[in-house]
Amino acid sequence: MSDLSAFPITGKWPAQHPDRIQLYSLPTPNGVKASIMLEECGLAYEPHRVDFATNDQLTPEFISLNPNNKIPALIDPDGPGGQPLTLWESGAILIYLAEKTGKFLPQDAAARYHTIQWLMWQMGGVGPMMGQLGFFHKFAGKEYEDKRPRDRYVAESRRLLGVLDRHLEGKDWIMGSAYTIADIAVFPWVRNLIGFYEAGELVGYADFANVDRVLKAFVARPAVQRGLLIPAPPKAQD
Template sequence: MADLSAFPITKRWPASNPEIIQLYSLPTPNGIKISVVLEELGLPYEPHLISFATNDQKSPEFVSLNPNGRIPAIIDPNGPDGKPIGIFESGAILVYLAEKTGKLIPADAAGRYEVLQWVFFQMGGVGPMFGQFGHFFKFAADKVANNSYPMERYRDESRRLLGVLEGRLQGRQWIMGDLYTIADIATFPWVRGLDVSYGGAEVLRLAEFPNVMAWLARALERPAAARGLNIPARA
């Protein structure tokens, strides 16, 4: 039986089965990445809902695993050398799980780095910029009612990034061509969120990015994606 007692988070969110991966998350774009990749890989895992409504992500127990106080985070009881390991940051978790299983990432070095650059493109560009667009367009619209600059800035940058994706997906089924990888999993929840979470399809003119929209539809058709969109189940 794996001993996870060294992780204080397990005192607030106890593991029913400490032998499998423990996922601490919420189905936001960043959280969805990890539930989807776990479903794609077929790895057994136990999801724990981290509720923003009660600021669970800022609790001492959660911060003990992720000092940054953001979802998602995992504990793998079967980490390197067979020892438990805790990992935070969605991009790091994606890379860890892909390398652990040898799936969703090319085996050759050149292909691996090509995937990683697109994962980092999402982490450094797509996520932060799309998130800021959503913040000013939907959640803080009343605070900037007399100043359109913040929304316009992030709208335009989001469209620029969508244009980068549009070009990359020209003639490709997935970001890496025929191979579905963690680069796709990192990115599609954020593109989906532009409309589903923020209602921004019209102002962003998403229809002007047909390659991106077709790629998103293909990603959402995958059974693992359909399952992962709602894990952990919201209260």
């Protein structure tokens, strides 16, 4: 039995199964990258909900694991060399889990780096741009009379969708016939853009048939469907 008591975060979120990967997350586009990957790989893990409504991400316990106070983060009790490993940043988590399991990251060197290239494209472009669009379209930023900030992120999100749509022409997935961590990184953000952010019409999503085709294939995967709901909301009290 693994002992995770040395990690302060387990004081706030006790590990019921300390021999499993401990995931600290929320079902946001970045958060579900980790839960979907864990589901796809079939790894045993224990999810813990980091609730933004109560600022869990700002507590000393969470910051002890991730000083950048963002989700997701994890502890793998069976990390490299059999020692516990703590990790944060969704892209780093995807690469780590792919290497740990030998899944969803090509072994061929060129294909491997091209997969990582698209992962970095999501992290450097898709996530930040679509996230800002969400702020200016749905959240507090929508009250700003000056629509130039919103329109900047609309234009950039549309440009990124165009890049992806052209790349997906004639392909099943971003890397062709192989489903990879690039897909796991990108498509939660596309789904969020047209779903939770309600910005599909704003960016002209109907123009990107290839993106929509692959998004539908992504969401149809059973592991994706499970991962999109993890961590689950707390049960209502009677």
